[in-house]
Amino acid sequence: MSLSRRDLIELGLAGTSAALAGTAVKAQPRSKLPDSERIGVAVVGIGKLSQGQIIPALRTTAGVKLAALVSGHPDKARRVAAENGLAADAIYSYEDFDRIAHDPRIGIVYIVLPNFLHKEYTLRALKAGKHVLCEKPMATTVADAETMIAAAKAAKRHLMIAYRCQYEPKNLEAMRRIRSGRYGKPRLVVTDMLRDSDLNEPSDAWRLDMVKSGGGALADMGIYGINGARYLLGEEPVEVRAWERTDRTDPRFKTVPDMIAWQFRFPSGAMANGSTSFSVGGTMRWDVFCDKARLRGDPGAYYNGNHFEIFSSPDAGEVHIAEVDQFAREMDWMGDVVRGRVPMVSPGEEGLQDMRLIAAILRSVKDGGRPVAIDWHYTRAHDPAVAVTLA
Ligand code: NDP
Numbered sequence: 001m002s003l004s005r006r007d008l009i010e011l012g013l014a015g016t017s018a019a020l021a022g023t024a025v026k027a028q029p030r031s032k033l034p035d036s037e038r039i040g041v042a043v044v045g046i047g048k049l050s051q052g053q054i055i056p057a058l059r060t061t062a063g064v065k066l067a068a069l070v071s072g073h074p075d076k077a078r079r080v081a082a083e084n085g086l087a088a089d090a091i092y093s094y095e096d097f098d099r100i101a102h103d104p105r106i107g108i109v110y111i112v113l114p115n116f117l118h119k120e121y122t123l124r125a126l127k128a129g130k131h132v133l134c135e136k137p138m139a140t141t142v143a144d145a146e147t148m149i150a151a152a153k154a155a156k157r158h159l160m161i162a163y164r165c166q167y168e169p170k171n172l173e174a175m176r177r178i179r180s181g182r183y184g185k186p187r188l189v190v191t192d193m194l195r196d197s198d199l200n201e202p203s204d205a206w207r208l209d210m211v212k213s214g215g216g217a218l219a220d221m222g223i224y225g226i227n228g229a230r231y232l233l234g235e236e237p238v239e240v241r242a243w244e245r246t247d248r249t250d251p252r253f254k255t256v257p258d259m260i261a262w263q264f265r266f267p268s269g270a271m272a273n274g275s276t277s278f279s280v281g282g283t284m285r286w287d288v289f290c291d292k293a294r295l296r297g298d299p300g301a302y303y304n305g306n307h308f309e310i311f312s313s314p315d316a317g318e319v320h321i322a323e324v325d326q327f328a329r330e331m332d333w334m335g336d337v338v339r340g341r342v343p344m345v346s347p348g349e350e351g352l353q354d355m356r357l358i359a360a361i362l363r364s365v366k367d368g369g370r371p372v373a374i375d376w377h378y379t380r381a382h383d384p385a386v387a388v389t390l391a
Helices: 005-010 014-020 047-059 074-083 099-101 115-127 142-155 168-181 216-233 326-339 348-364
Strands: 039-044 066-070 110-111 129-132 159-161 186-197 237-247 259-265 271-277 279-290 294-298 308-311
Touching: 014 216, 039 047, 039 115, 039 326, 047 326, 066 074, 066 099, 099 115, 099 159, 099 348, 110 115, 110 326, 115 142, 129 326, 142 348, 159 326, 159 348, 168 216, 168 279, 168 308, 186 216, 216 259, 216 271, 216 279, 216 348, 237 279, 237 348, 271 279, 279 326
Parallel strands: 039 066, 039 110, 110 129, 129 159, 186 271
Antiparallel strands: 186 279, 237 259, 259 271, 279 294, 294 308
């Protein structure tokens, strides 16, 4: 898909034109809705991501707010509830989670559990009549992802996957510039999503378990590269080849693969090289080589501090764009989807596409790098480059 300059202006992508001129772009602050109009979010699982990013972001969101906590640790839940002004009756355990059906304070359930629990809590939340925002990867198997999508359809509720980079200013700006055709055709995307891991760290222990994570580093970190190549290019791959390098004597890699490298072939002729690892790192970066320029996000998928730079074109240099809290933007987006104000950009189907690609990569790995056809005719309903605004 290619957007003309006129399209960009009509879409109100003022940030794009200002950034092209080399000036810093300020994100527009979004005014908060009155408390009574903000949709309540129940955060399920108070682990690292919830405590470090999601719950703090919910203090800044404009259209949604923290309404409940679901946890297996009552002491921790009471502490976090008190810190965030939540009443004691807004704390649920996993056992009494289904009572949320009778809690009108909750409109959206945000599932921030280990991957193997995403399906169960998505189904229970949908059964309780709530909309679901689910962390990536959406599940540990393709079949579970399909079940989640079918359940949301049957319940007539929204199911969104928390692909925060699709709501992040620098990634959005890169997508828009690529779609504009300004740099010619995108030909090659390179993504490297790697970090070290520690079996003694509880939040890594389940990630290093194949059943609980659905694929180790590939499912945890590699997914940013899989998703990133797709949204940066704005098209879907049709063939993959992949290779693995794992030291099976390393106690971390008894069940999960470690380093995986893959290549996607896209219908336009573009290629993507991806790599991921849980033993070397750490970076989350991407490069897009176009006919006339190279766009680089290094880092390109961090929570903050991403660095977006253009090489070899009249626009050469760093692109300065004000940061916004990706988690807040993503949760506000979900709130606006529920209100019917904006389109669903990262639905269950978007998560399923990555689940299928992860499975195909693992299949190719198993077959020593044999090419695997991966054309399921998936097309995204809404291009983030067009749909997502920053405020
Ligand atoms: P953690 O292990 O830190 O937290 C998971 C929490 O889930 C635990 O603290 C616990 O909370 C709860 N839990 C319930 N049952 C279990 C169980 N059997 N084993 C372990 N924990 C359990 O993980 P993260 O917060 O790092 O990741 C959670 C999810 O968020 C994952 O799907 C991950 O992929 C995703 N993620 C996404 C990121 C992004 O940038 N979008 C970044 C990091 C993670 P409690 O004690 O309250 O019950």
